[in-house]
Amino acid sequence: MEVPGWLETLAERVARMQVPPLLRPPASGGRPAAVLLLFGEGPFGPDVLLIQRSSRGRTHAGQPAFPGGGVDPDDGGPVAAALREAEEETGLDPAGVHVVGTMPELYVSRSDNRVTPVLAWWHTPCVVHAASPDEVESVERVPIRELVDPANRLRLRHPGGHCGPAFRVRGLLVWGFTAGVLDGVLAGSGFALPWDHSRVEDLPPDVLNLASR
Known part of the structure; x- marks a missing residue:
């Protein structure tokens, strides 16, 4: 199975990335x-x-996200958890996916999650959809060329003054x-x-209201 060179290089780079202080997991605790x-073609x-x-949803309501969720005891680790959650949320067939690597654990304080991003290549794409309507409203394959x-x-700009990157693609505010x-x-x-890093906007009130639940 042939994985694109750019994805192999990416997996090598992110495996040894330095985690920013804002995303650094605490010494203990967190789910x-x-x-x-x-990624696919x-x-x-x-x-x-x-x-x-x-x-x-109760947390991160209405937000664009990667498929995923908590690691259950039966998963045996983050790779299996990521594939299981993606299957439950989008109808993804894990047999068509080749896992390339993982990123260091990142901490999401809002939901107290210690998140391991799993990088994978979609060598045999299948039809995906909002397979769990209570959790997911829509599913999108977003072209890299639109993201960049x-x-x-x-x-x-968040209410506390922090500014973070964002994307407007396919009707989504990521x-x-x-x-x-x-x-x-x-x-x-x-x-x-x-791109123009001086292009700064306030977090829209409707998005903020959903995120504040």
Whole structure:
């Protein structure tokens, strides 16, 4: 099975990345979790699978995200958890996926999750959809070329004053943890293009209200 060279290089780079202080896990506590960064070759070139979480959710409501969730005891680790969650949320067939590597554990304080991002290649794509409507509203294969387009990039200012990367693609406003991971992944893959970092907007009130639940 042939994995693109750029993805192999990316997996090597992110495996030894330095975790930013804001995402560094605490010495103890936190729930083990995993997300799947699934890359494939779509009609518009390389793409990545994203979901939009249900607006009825308890945490991260309405937010675009990578498929994923908590690591259950039966999973045996983050790789199996990421594949299981992706199957439950999108109908993904794990048999069509080749895991390339993992990133260091990242901490999401809002949900107290210690998240391991799992990088994978979608060698045999299948139809995906919102397979768990209570958790997922929609599923998108987002082309990398749209994510790196400078017109689709900005920074969002949170009420506390912190600014983080964001993307406007396919009708989605991708921000927070997911955007931060994507920002680093795009840089590590070599696909990133220069963009205007001075383009700063406030986090929209409706998005903030959902995120504050």
